Amino acid sequence: RPRPPRGVLTMAGRSGVPDLDVDSLCQEYVNGQSTLQAPKRLAEGIQSGAIDLLKVVEALGVFLTSTNVENRSQGTRLLSEVLSHLHSHALSPDEVHYVVVFYCDRLKDRAVVIPAVLYGIQALVTYQKLEAEDVINVSRTIFKEVHNQSMQHSDRRILFNIMDTLLSSCLESVQAMGSDFVLGYIQALDGEKDPRNLVIAFHSVLTMVGHLPFEVLAEDLFEVTSCYFPIDFTPPPNDPHGVSREALILGLRRCLTATPKFAEFCLPLLLEKLSSDVQSAKLDSLLTLVAGVEVFGAEALKPYLEPMWFALRNEAFQSVSEEVEAASLQALTAVVRALSRPLLPSGGGRGALGEFLEMVKKDCERYLREPELRLMRAAGCLLQAVARASDPACVAVTSSAVPLLLEQLTHQTQVGLQRTILTVLLEFVEVAKSYSQGEEVPSPLLPYKDSLLALLLSLLGDSHAQLRVAVIATITGLVGVAGLLESREVGLVAEHLLRMATGDMDSTVRRESSTALGGLARLHPAVVEEGVLRTLLATFTTATPMETDDSAPPPPRVADHTHLIATISTHHTIVSVTLPALLDYLGQLAGELYSSECQELARAASESARTIAERSVAEESSITLLHESIAPRVLSQCVAPSVTSPLVEPHVLLDEAVLGSCAALLRCCAQALDVSSSQSLLKLVLDVFVRGSVEQLAALSPGQPFAPLDPTSPARQTQLVTLLTATIGALRPSVLDGYYPELLPPLFQLACRCRHAPSSLQAAMAYASLVNKMEDGPELAQLLDRDTHQLWSCLSDTSHSSEQVTRALTVWLWLTKALVMRSHPTSRAAAIKLVSLCASPSLGNQAADGFQLILSDTSDILNRRCHANSRLMHRQLFFTVVVPEIVQQFHQAVPRRPAPPVAGSGSRDAGSTQASSAGRAALAAAIATRVSRLRG
Secondary structure (H helix, E strand, O other), X not given: OOOOOOOOOOOOOOOOOOOOOHHHHHHHHHOOOOOOHXXXXXXXXXXXXXXXXXXXXXXXXXXXXXXXXXXXXXXXXXXXXXXXXXXXXXXXXXXXXXXXXHHXXXXXXXXXXXXXXXXXXXXXXXXXOOOHHHXXXXXXXXXXXXXXXXXXXXXHHHHHHHHHHHHHHOHHHHHOXXXXXXXXXXXXXXXXXXXHHHHHHHHHHHHHHHHOOOHHHHHXXXXXXXXXXOOOOOOOOOOOOOXXXXXXXXXXXXXXXXXHHHHHHHHHHHHHHHOOOXXXXXXXXXXXXXXXXXXXXHHHHHHHHHHHHHHHXXXXXXXXXXXHXXXXXXXXXXXXXXXXXXXXXXXXXXXXXXXXXXHHHHHHHHHHHOHHHOOHHHHHHXXXXXXXXXXXXXXXXXXXXXXXXXXHHHHOOOHHHHXXXXXXXXXXXXXXXXXXXXXXXXXXXXXXXXXXXXXHHHHOOOOOXXXXXXXXXXXXXXXXXXOOOOHHHXXXXXXXXXXXXHHOOOHXXXXXXXXXXXXXXXXXXXXXXXXXXXXXXXXXXXXXXXXXXXXXXXXXXXXXXXXXHHHHOOOHHHHHHHHHHXXXXXXXHHOOOOOHHHHHHHHHHHHHHHHHHHXXXXXXXXXXXXXXXHHHHHHHHHHHHHHHOOOOXXXXXXXXXXXXXXXXXXXXXXXXXXXXXXXXXXXXXXXXXXXXXXXXXXXXXXXXXXXXXXXXXXXXXXXXXXXXXXXXXXOOHHXXXXXXXXXXXXXXXXXXXXXXXXXXXXXXXXXXXXXXXXXXXXXXXXXXXXXXXXXXXXXXXXXOOHXXXXXXXXXXXXXXXXXXXXXXXXXXXXXXHXXXXXXXXXXXXXXXXXHHHHHOOOOOOOOHHHOOOOXXXXXXXXXXXXXXXXXXXXXXXXXXXXXXXXXXXXHHHHOXXXXXXXXXXXXXXXXXXXXXXXXX
């Protein structure tokens, strides 16, 4: 049916909307009987069209016009709550205007009514149909009729929210009031103390400064906000309102530094507060100064430069707080940067900047000339803070300070003071790196380069190791300044660093020199490759051990040279040389008669190759090198001696440490490859290890017997399964899909039957990794059913030898770990059976130790980097299964002993977070071990 005209009460409402007895609801609310439901039901009625706002006002008329002030307040409160429940489009512009006029008139009522009126206005100002006339009317009336300071803090917050909403949503209408709005707000804010209200007020002040004409009231507006500086507020514990000291500090700081008009008021205030004894006040003042000078500009700073410098200098020299000292240096940088802005790049520091720099240099240079005064570091920090600000400042300060430091370094004889000078000099070198005027403008260090470099290189021969370390650090910094040193000079530095890295008697000097060469190689790879690398690689051909006598002295520092090669391999062009060279050296060692010296050198070379590979996989070119060249060579060099060398003779490349390094190299390569390259690598290892096609590798002929997955093969072949484990254990599951039937059976048989313990262990790890990555389905279910049955038969059958049972338990542990990580359903049964093995006299201790393996992270397999299937909270799920079984076992072992269940309960708590996995693992292992011993 047609809706009746607005203003006429509709008793039936729309279809589905119940009739509302407006008069009764109003009466109940005023009487305190329905304070929660009445506003909500009336608002729903208005929004549904069952009633209109005019009807509500008519029903409240007797209360709104009552002579009883309490009734007027309650009636106004009900109307305000109804408005707060309406959405912003519920009322027409005429209705909004009608209510605004009513509320503005009601603001002249008694003080007890005003909070209810403000509550309604807070709802009205959010309405989108609020006209500009209504905005001005509300603002003027509130500023005129409401004495904000006499109200409670919650009512004052409503007023501040109203003004903040008007500034945010009705800014154009507020701007029509001009400075009258600013004046009214200043009067309302004056004396406010509530932190929650101040957060709102600071935001409003920032908006007014940016969009309203406040200039004639700038001092008043600054005074009404600056009275809170510095903020001294500590929120109470468990503060429900969430007002933090930091929020107040940042809000006030934005207000004080919002406009250049505040500069003449703000800068004297900050200088005054810097003389405070309270460290927090000093820190706040310095950080506010940093924010302010960017806004105030050079002209505003000029009258205060001298007192500002004295204050900042005193904080740098005398501060007891590192935080305050750092803030003072930051403020100094900000001041110089602001002074530098009016200058052109070729301005040379004239005007205010030039005067300020002269004042700074005059005060600081005396301490650079007299390092005995112990203020050289502080003076250097001040000068460096100035130099960081701009290129003109950097040129002016560097040209003054560096010659003084060089003079002092030349004439000073005390090692401690020389180290201090070098430290300050290094900091100036670091500052020079930020010099940004371009390649056509030389570095400010260029005039002093020759004398500085010559002096530093001469000091490398000093007898004090700590001084040599400081010199190396300074030289490293000097090399890092773009465009400063020529290639010839870089080469000279590289020669000296190489001499220190290989011939210095102090280990710290050698280590720092090696690190410096690594940084040099990153910046100047061609220079390092031409000089340093050629020298190091030459030792591989001149210092290879030829003697077979174990008592012969080892070649001088060849192993150290391999480590140094790894250190300098920081650029892909050097990596492309060093990795093949190290493999060539391994091949060279393999051709020599076996000796302990050869073995040590092979271990060092393989470890260096591993280090280079792990560091270089971040670059695409290095990954390609590893995949296409290095990985096949590693496989070839390791497989060749296992099929060609006599079984009784040891071989340097079949050493456990060498194989471990080669496996790690293959692992990091497999982890970094894309799918296509991973499939190529997988095909290669399958052909070699599973199919025995050694002709795929260089230097090997078809038909040579190679069966590393055959349990009856010699150990020198089966031990190479560690290379297969490292490779397939690091590949993605999508790459391995389709190859599981070819890989899993031989690995399982090798793990269970091989008498060579390391080979058996590596096979078990590879088998577990593949099971972890297989997709759920019938193939995995059939595999687990068959293999777990075979393993458990071995573990439970006493007729098997102890070696067989031990191998079976090892496979069971790794298989359980793989299933637990992926939260597979069969992991529950596997874990329960593992707990039952703790009662075995022969296997109890090993089974108990297995909990550590299952719950701990492993670095070489079954981890995220190796693309393992690891589910969230898998350790917690494991504990929900295992802990009850452990506690039950403990009760059976030790009757009527209450302490262990408490430990079990505590273990549940320990399992509540992923971060405590190590603690949970140790706890489970300890309890299981205790059960095993008690059973025994």
